[in-house]
Amino acid sequence: xxxxxxxxxxxxxxxxxxxxxxxxxxxxxxxxxxxxxxxxxxxxxxxxxxxxxxxxxxxxxxxxxxxxxxxxxxxxxxxxxxxxxxxxxxxxxxxxxxxxxxxxxxxxxxxxxxxxxxxxxxxxxxxxxxxxxxxxxxxxxxxxxxxxxxxxxxxxxxxxxxxxxxxxxxxxxxxxxxxxxxxxxxxxxxxxxxxxxxxxxxxxxxxxxxxxxxxxxxxxxxxxxxxxxxxxxxxxxxxxxxxxxxxxxxxxxxxxxxxxxxxxxxxxxxxxxxxxxxxxxxxxxxxxxxxxxxxxxxxxxxxxxxxxxxxxxxxxxxxxxxxxxxxxxxxxxxxxxxxxxxxxxxxxxxxxxxxxxxxxxxxxxxxxxxxxxxxxxxxxxxxxxxxxxxxxxxxxxxxxxxxxxxxxxxxxxxxxxxxxxxxxxxxxxxxxxxxxxxxxxxxxxxxxxxxxx
Ligand SMILES: Cc1cc2nc3c(=O)[nH]c(=O)nc-3n(C[C@H](O)[C@H](O)[C@H](O)COP(=O)(O)OP(=O)(O)OC[C@H]3O[C@@H](n4cnc5c(N)ncnc54)[C@H](O)[C@@H]3O)c2cc1C
Numbered sequence: 313x314x315x316x317x318x319x320x321x322x323x324x325x326x327x328x329x330x331x332x333x334x335x336x337x338x339x340x341x342x343x344x345x346x347x348x349x350x351x352x353x354x355x356x357x358x359x360x361x362x363x364x365x366x367x368x369x370x371x372x373x374x375x376x377x378x379x380x381x382x383x384x385x386x387x388x389x390x391x392x393x394x395x396x397x398x399x400x401x402x403x404x405x406x407x408x409x410x411x412x413x414x415x416x417x418x419x420x421x422x423x424x425x426x427x428x429x430x431x432x433x434x435x436x437x438x439x440x441x442x443x444x445x446x447x448x449x450x451x452x453x454x455x456x457x458x459x460x461x462x463x464x465x466x467x468x469x470x471x472x473x474x475x476x477x478x479x480x481x482x483x484x485x486x487x488x489x490x491x492x493x494x495x496x497x498x499x500x501x502x503x504x505x506x507x508x509x510x511x512x513x514x515x516x517x518x519x520x521x522x523x524x525x526x527x528x529x530x531x532x533x534x535x536x537x538x539x540x541x542x543x544x545x546x547x548x549x550x551x552x553x554x555x556x557x558x559x560x561x562x563x564x565x566x567x568x569x570x571x572x573x574x575x576x577x578x579x580x581x582x583x584x585x586x587x588x589x590x591x592x593x594x595x596x597x598x599x600x601x602x603x604x605x606x607x608x609x610x611x612x613x614x615x616x617x618x619x620x621x622x623x624x625x626x627x628x629x630x631x632x633x634x635x636x637x638x639x640x641x642x643x644x645x646x647x648x649x650x651x652x653x654x655x656x657x658x659x660x661x662x663x664x665x666x667x668x669x670x671x672x673x674x675x676x677x678x679x680x681x682x683x684x685x686x687x688x689x690x691x692x693x694x695x696x697x698x699x700x701x702x703x704x705x706x707x708x709x710x711x712x713x714x715x716x717x718x719x720x721x722x723x724x725x726x727x728x729x730x731x732x733x734x735x736x737x738x739x740x741x742x743x744x745x746x747x748x749x750x751x752x753x754x755x756x757x758x759x760x761x762x763x764x765x
Contacts, residue, residue: 329598330477332619363695366613381418482600671734705745
């Protein structure tokens with residue numbers, strides 16, 4: 313085995329997570345190798361909107377130039393048909409005037425190529441492009457070694473730390489024997505249109521519709537991305553028609569023109585929960601470590617945070633891989649629990665397919681309408697600035713209490729029975745969240761006591 317087959321860190325996958333990890337670990341003076349197949353299928357529908365913590369993380373890692381993509385100041389949420397109510401609920405990241413604290417939206421392929429190009433120039437970072445991890449040897453009491461298909465032959469690469477950054481359907485995760493639970497929610501279709509008629513430029517526009525969630529945001533260069541959700545078993549043409557009926561008419565015409573000219577991009581929306589995020593000298597990162605419905609647009613931000621947490625854990629443990637991975641697993645597990653729970657709860661409430669969900673939906677909007685502080689706190693959770701399950705539990709309770717404000721409305725509609733059922737569900741959920749928060753605290757506390765060092 314020569315030097316190029318013996319590195320400090322091998323990273324399977326050169327997406328956002330892999331590249332952020334490469335940049336973060338090179339800051340510790342480690343020799344990092346990125347293995348990336350560069351699939352030839354062209355443009356892909358995936359993450360583009362990056363929240364401020366993700367942007368700040370990418371800048372800190374030296375991976376992002378300012379002029380890329382479009383500025384995002386927060387979410388503009390349209391609760392119904394635009395014609396009936398053109399005023400969205402605005403959830404800005406920051407109080408007015410603070411322009412430093414913004415997110416960005418960058419076309420996915422442009423973002424991916426930019427990040428990979430930047431990372432390859434960093435000191436200590438090597439990359440094998442057109443290569444793929446095809447097997448993992450070791451495990452049990454031996455460290456893992458990776459088998460990599462590169463330059464027409466299989467090569468064995470040994471590393472002190474191996475990262476699986478190969479996306480939600482990670483094969484490397486399978487190779488080391490980490491199982492996972494999967495739930496497929498829905499599909500997503502996406503087109504690129506002119507941004508002239510984008511309703512709220514500089515915001516991530518979210519349209520809530522029982523047919524699914526739709527997004528629209530600028531991506532720079534006069535272009536905007538539109539994503540339309542297609543629920544499981546739903547007819548895609550019907551879904552598109554339904555989504556378009558929620559949009560402003562002029563914007564709808566722009567989208568129809570693009571749809572008539574060619575096929576939209578497509579993707580699937582999954583929730584994936586691996587049974588572990590580390591094993592021996594191996595760790596999962598980014599979507600491979602877990603992903604949820606893209607409703608909160610937080611996958612990229614979470615991947616960047618993973619990389620920073622891993623770097624800090626290695627630094628604190630003085631490069632003791634085993635101790636660092638235990639800490640990494642603990643902290644990331646906490647963040648993922650909050651992110652996934654939030655996405656699931658919001659999705660149920662926004663689709664509002666049962667009277668109970670409708671009550672939650674109305675409670676959320678009542679909370680946002682009446683509490684500027686509540687809007688700020690919600691946005692902190694949505695953007696992962698606040699990743700505490702305790703905060704989520706506390707906010708859920710605040711939201712649930714709004715059911716009492718809404719009681720007269722439900723009484724007028726003679727829907728007291730549904731209100732009672734909804735209220736009971738909200739209170740039970742609120743208790744479950746409190747309990748989850750407490751058991752998470754105990755889990756982490758005892759894991760910390762058992763951790764080496
Ligand atoms: C429709 C949709 C919309 C989304 N919108 C947003 C959004 O607005 N904002 C947001 O933050 N997130 C969003 N997300 C989530 C976001 O796309 C992901 O969280 C993010 O791309 C994860 O990056 P990753 O590097 O973990 O995985 P990926 O981007 O999947 O990268 C994995 C890499 O691994 C490589 N690879 C695969 N197999 C191997 C192998 N055997 N060996 C080596 N390399 C391999 C692949 O070529 C790929 O480059 C969205 C997702 C979807 C599906």
